[in-house]
Amino acid sequence: LNLDEYKDIFLAESREYLQTMNQSLLALESTPDDQESVQQVFRSAHSLKGMAGTMGYEMITQLTHSMENVLQDLREGNLQFNSTLADILFQCLDALEQMLLEIESGEEAQIQISDLLKKLRTLEQSPCVSAEVSEADTEVERENSNWIPQLEIYEHEILKESVDQHEKVYAARVVLREDTLLKSVRAYMVFRVVEEGGTLIKTAPAVQEIEEDNFGDEFAFVFTSRLEPEEILPKIESISDVETVVLVELESPAVQNESGVNEGTMDPAQSEKKASTKKMGSKQEHKEKTVRVETNKLDILINLVGELVINRTRIIEISKSSERGGLTEASESLDRITSEMQSAIMKLRMVPIKQVFDRFPRMVRDLAKENGKGVNLTIRGEETELDRSIVNQIGDPLVHIIRNAIDHGIEAEDEREKQGKDPCGRIVIEARHEGSYIAVEVEDDGCGLDPEKIKASAIRKGMISNEEAVHLSTEQTYQLIFRNGFSTAEMVTDISGRGVGMDAVKKIVEDLNGLIDIDSQPGKGTRITLRLPLTLAIIRALLVSTHNQILAIPVENVTQNLLISPQDIRYVNNQKAITVREEIVPLLDLDELLAGKCSPAGDVKQDVAVVIVGTGERKAGLVVNQLLGQQEVVIKSLGSMLGKLKGIAGATVLGDGRVALILNIATLI
């Protein structure tokens, strides 16, 4: 059995479980008697244990097993949830996360878990109740019908037919012994018993998964039978390796079908009338509607569609100049279809920013605790979708910004009280659409930024002179924070305040063609807004020509196009510049700039076209030969041979087959 091929799916699923556990533990911290969350954590730990056991990852198995013991006590009320317990469990999750990382990278296991195991063991109460455990287990499960598989409409139709034939509807959950071999065959034996007197309707996990031994120690299923529960239960229980069986009779679905079908799917668990089933139910439904695809397969598809889009443009151009009647129509419909396909495919790249936000509640909790500050976190707009590659890169900058907010923004509790603020600080993280951008905001109600303090610090570090400081506007002062080597922290903590962060944050955001803004009111708080493009793969660009080539400038960076005459040009510090809306903008020659010479524009003897580009605070006027128009372009990487060129974001192929370089304004000017 080659386990390597299951490694990816193991890692992906394990991370999901870790995430669930993190969330549930956080929920438990706010409502310690939330049984549903205890169940969630327990189930996740249990599933993780099963998976790790199958893969032969001893340490994970050990740790999750110990966690399970503690959670079991918690679930049975032998143990009270408190912050010590929470801390230890959180540490366990961190350790698990670390182990997954080590597994992923194939490194030797570095992490030590003996301490954690010891801590868990001291938490555990008398472990002598194993005989009663399975009974208690059964009781709890009976209470809770979350495990009942959800049915699709057509499965309800089958159910209805069976009910018409006076068969009963059951749901069952079977837990196998932990060390069961050939679990799938055990499941087969269970199903055989069931099918003796009825029909199997649905299993969870799906039959195929079960057949491939792709499940933990347990599985659940819905079936109809003409037999009574007393006849079925002993038969299943007598199968070897079956540890526990829960069998519940579901209310006949025929009656409630009318109301349920409208919603597309209906939850048979509803017949048990448990409020808690809803949440889980919708989650399962979500799972069934998604397919896991390797990201590189997706990238290939996206790339191919990119090629298709380019060729479409080419065909349309050819058809325009062609006499053949049919060709125009055909190319028009090709145009339509490829456009639709393109937008559908682009949606595949989009993932909710939730993926990034999900780790913040836990992080904020830990940081707040470390700093001895109270922090209330609000997250909004986590369903906002962003290009996958942006989501992957935006995590670290956000982490840094949030850390700053907690370290430097939010004041200590007594300080806040003195100022008449709520002793508990507030951080709001929000994502939302803003035109062709996604805005991600981190706002705190802390002490805000003090421009004078920032200036003083910058002068002290020799970043600016005294005179310069006087002339800096508040906004310009804030921009100093993004300079390399800046930090105002009076006390350097181990996580932030070393002055190596905000400049890196700015760089990542700008590499993504995004913008970063700071808004702050001393004493009231700070708001940092990142504006990120919706997608990186296809952008709208302004095509311009220079003396020897065509270049594409992302429209996000273009603020204005101008035609200037020689007398508009002024000289500032011996450099050519123009005035645009009372702002002085340096004038640069695009050809020279790309040739690596940072020299200003050459002699201008006649009217020339100038594109005003900008990123964040910086602006420049690029002298070009001709403006060619706007177009959607597919960004292609230049490949590893060329690597990262300064000022170039990539290349694109134009409709006529010519290649145009796409400028990266942030690094160019």
Added chain:
Amino acid sequence: MAMAGILITDDTAFMRMTLKNILSKNGYTIVGEAQDGLEAIDKYKSEKPDLVTMDITMPKMDGIAAIKEIMQIDQGAKIVVCSAMGQKALVIEALSAGAKDFIVKPFQPDRIVEAVQKALEG
């Protein structure tokens, strides 16, 4: 219940010995041993065991064919299949042919006893 008589079928002597040791230690009588399916059928007829343990892969006649034959002779025959990991499809075939249960090699004594006990009860 009187000591149940068991017929052990396996082509390797080692496995037969292991099974024999485990089962007789737990109070079962070994009424016969067979090295292949054909022999198992013969012994089933002559010894009339209460239960048969049946290896799947054997020369001459494999376990599945033997199970089918024995079930023909005696509808109430109690057969426990012995399989190796990875013989999932064969185990399922054996079960649908009429075997009551299966155990997986390498054998764990308690599993064997449990399976045999359950098969005899059921």
